[in-house]
Structures are given as C-alpha cells and as structure tokens.
Amino acid sequence: MSGSFSKTGLIALLLLIGGPAMAQVELSGTWSQLMHVDRAERGTGPEIADYTGIPLNDAARERAETWDAAKWTVPEHQCEPHPVDYAPHGPASLRTWSEVDVESQKVVAWHVTHAWMVTTRDIWMDGRPHPSPHARHTWMGYSTGEWHGDILEVKTDHIKEGWIRRNGVPRSDRGTLTEFFIRHGQYLTLVSVVDDPVYLTEPEIRAWNWVLNLGYQMAPYPCEYRVETVRPKGYVAHWLPGTNPQIGEFARAHKLPPEVGRGGAKTMYPEYRHELERLLKSQPKPDAKPATPAAP
C-alpha cells in the first residue's frame, strides 16, 4: 500500500529513538491517564458494529456480528477484566514499580497495576524464557522486557482470549503483544502492537499517554458475580448469523454507508478518505424522491 511502511520499520524507528543500551529509565510511579485518543472506548464503550479502523478479517467480523452484549449478564462472564492488550484503554491510571535484586541492584521485574479491576502484570527483566505451550494463559499474559536505550520493549504471549474492541471484535488466545514504554519526564507513553494470526490481517497498533500523579490513590476493585437474569442452565448469549438487528445502527446513526462500519485494514489508512468520499457521494440523499418507475 502506498504511503505506508512496515511494522518492522516502525519498531526500528522507535528503537532508534532510544539512547545507548545502558540508558535505562526509572518508570516507577503513579500515573493518571490522559484520555486523548480513545473516546470511543470509554464509558458504555463503542457502538455496536463499529469496526472502523480495525484490521479485522472476515472471521472476526462474523464473530462480532453474532456477538450479543447480553453476554455480560451471564455470571461466568461478569468478572472478566480487560486483557493485557486492552487494559490501557482502562479506565487505566497506573501504578508502576520495579523489583530489584538487592545484591546486584539489577531490576528483576517491572510490575504494572491498571485501575480497572486492579489487574497487575509482571514484566520479567532477567532473561528468563517464556513458558511452554502447555502452560496456562492469563489475562495479563507472560511478559519479558528488554531496554533499547531509554525505551523498554516488552513482548507478551500466553494471553487469554480477549477482545480488540468491546463490541465483540475478538482477539484469539494465539495473539501476541509487543509494547514500547517511553518516558518523557512527567509523561509516559505506551505504544502497543497486537498480532493475531486468527483474527487480524495486520497488526493492531495503538498508543496511550499518562501523566505522573504523585497523589494518585488506587482503589481496590472486588468483583462478585450474581445471577441478574434467570436463564436456562448453560445459556450462551449470541445472535444467529444474519439475525442481529443492531448491525445497521452505527451506520444509520452517523448517516454512513453500511459498509463503512465493517472496518478492515483499509479503514486504518488516510487513503481510505477517498473511498469514503466516493461512498458518501453514491449514497441516496435522505430527501431524494424515489425514481419514477419507467412507463410500461
């Protein structure tokens, strides 16, 4: 695709920005999230069937279009936190701290706690290998980190199945995460790259920012599940293919052609504006009179 370059190129650029190999950075602190880039993910979450800007494949789209938000009322789904790749959407003010080996004074691990449901992840810095394929997957996955100058690169696998967007766009348990933690004085930036051979055609790349907040207090978040709606044993919330009445709502609400909401890799790129213009022009105008039928 013109006007674009490879993910490898992006990573190389990020790493070039980093300083000398030994220039590690103190990341410890409490951080308030700056909600700049992800308004759609806030509060009640994204609209149903809005997959714009997501490089999902046809299988992911089908799963999303048969997804039913009633899922969250089922007891066994109620206490699911955000998985590690979605957790920075939050609400995700952070507490970060290091674990130091007293004798060598080397950082053994970085730990990050997210405010939403108080999930805590461990980023191992001591060169240990990732677990075997028979080891468990967890919400936070298994992370190892390496400094490239003053940028901390973190690789994570063994993640539970989760979601790219909270409206049913899935990320499989074969997905992996590559992240870059970058500190600029009072600000912390996280660049996140999700790869999923099952549901994405290209990596999902996102970035978030936080500001140092020395007075921030993280509250506990106990979650208890309850039967909220009595349903048959083993109830699974879903729509049969082609029956979800909510699929067209996003496009109708924003006066967009229906195919726009279906997303896909092309909708990530600036060039898509041209196609969008063409689609908008080809839409029938709301006040347009129906064409006069041809005379018999």
Place this chain on the structure above:
Amino acid sequence: MKRPSNPPTVSQAAAAALLLLACAAGRSPAATPAEDHGTGHAAKGAAPAPAAASSKAEIVPVQHGVYLIYAGEGSNVVVQIGEQGVVVVDTATAAVSDKILAALRTLTDKPVRYVLDTSADADHVGGNEMISRAGVTFGGGYTSDEHFSFIFAHENVLNAMSAPTGQKAAAPSTAWPTDTYFQDSIELYFNDEPIQMLYQPNAHTDGDSIVFFRRSDVIATGDVFSTEGYPVIDLEHGGSINGIIAALNRIIDITIPKRNQEDGTLVVPGHGRVCDEYDVVVYRDMVTIIRDRIADMIKKGMSLDAVNAAKPSYDYDGRYGATSGAWTTDKFIEAVYKSLQSPPQEPK
C-alpha cells in the same frame, strides 16, 4: 483462512505521531526514585519449564501436588503425588510410557497406586499396561508378587476395551480397568485428598469421566475438553454434541475462579494447555454457538451438504478447525449434525 501477502503496514501519519510522542519533551526523563518495591513476585512469576526436548516428557506443575506430563504424543497425563503414592489420570500411548515413567521418577520415588481412565481412547489408555505394571497396589487380598496398580474407569470403558470370550478385544486384558463403576460417580480418598470420578454420559463417548481432585482444586477432563481443536464426538461409541455441552457445563459448575474470573480451580484438558474456568467458558460458548447454528439449519430443513456449505463454524475455524488429520472441521460438523438428528438414548 486467507492471510495477506503484503507485510504488515502502518500509516505514515500514525508513525509520525508516534515519533513525535516519543521525541516530545526530550529524551531525558526525570529521575524519579522507585516508590514501591514489590516483594515476592519473582517467585510467583517463575516460568514453568520450557518444552522439553523430544527425548524427555515435559512436566508442567498445575497446583499443589498435581502435575501435567506430556510426552510428545497421546493424551495429557495428570499425576497427583503424595505420601501414599501416585494417582495417574490417563496414560497416553504405550510408545511413550517409558518417558512418562522417567518424568514421574523426577518428581517422586513413590509407587503408582491408581490409574484412572477418562475414556477408552487408545491415546488415553495405551500406556495402561506399562504404567500399571510399574505400580504397586494396596493389599486387598492380592497376595501375588506381581506388581500392578488398580485401573479405575466407567464400565463402558471396560466394555470398549474388552470382548466376549472367543472374540478379539481392543486391548490386552492387562490394560483393562480392574475396577469399574456404573453410577454417576466413584470416590477415592488418597494422599489426604478426596477424589471423584464423575461420569459424563454420551459426551465424547459413552464412557467419559472427569476426575476432580477436591483439595488440590484441579479437574482432569479427558476429551470432553481440549484447547487444541473442536471436540471429538465419537458417534459410533455413544458420543453426542449435547453430551459434550452438558459435560462442559458440569465443569463450569464445579470450577470456582479466585479473582477476576481467573485462577482458583484449574482444569487440565485431554489435550492442550492447563486452563481455568474462563478457558472452559470460552470453549463452551464456542461449542454451544455452533450447535445452535446447526440446530437452526436442521430446523429449516437443510441437508448436511447444505449445512457444510453454509460454514456454521467459519468464525472459529481459524482457531479450532482442521482440514487434515483425524478430526477435521467437516467431520466435526457432520458429527454435530448427526447427533442432533439422532441423539443417543439416555443411559438407563
């Protein structure tokens, strides 16, 4: 599943924004001293041993005295170890019995006292003979010098492995279950732990048990649950899609997550990785959704060919499907279709 042939790309605008973010405010961060030194997390996060070389079986600690042993072929083997000896759930194939026993010997020198079979599948009971013979049972009137451990299973496992006099059995008699049950469950108390074998009728086969280690809080599921593919439904031996779903729901009933729908009761599938309740829920949801779609198609009068053409599992095939091997997506769809059209009779 089609994959793009082009390398992954990212827009120039996005990359430029990222670069600006990275460069903004200079590259020298304020040196904030560490404010919260966590303690004790290194041990908690210690990685399980990486996959062993093919010459050795892999050992994955589950929790408490329970381990998963995988020897490169056949089913997962689950062992519970304590002062009284070893309980082994499933024995994989005979070809890897030596590896399994060698792995077990790195964990304990106590004898194998019980073998529990979750089904009669050859890849689950193939090592029965060698692993049982490597064990020692408790007295009980057995005065022979011959060493062996008891083999427990549902009676339909014995029926499947044995044969009437004069006919050829599927397995040698030395591999057959020595103790069977025909009710809902059978109980043991071993290594200071209550252990239940819980019958799951007409699921993967007509002889499935799940094994619940109640103090260790671990369930070994056999082939009613797998993280490696769609569930194998052996129609010829009494399996059914609704039995699979009932078994998965039974597992979800038993498991209790510790926090944030994670940890707590751990689950070892017949094939694949160690799990907890959430993983079983994800699998149950997937199987139920596909069952519901096929049931709806049957209701509309669609033939098996038409159902296959409609690809009712399309959105899950990239994760669980297969186009080659012993259990393909087409075989799974066919088994669901047939078991919905002609469900097995309820066991008496």
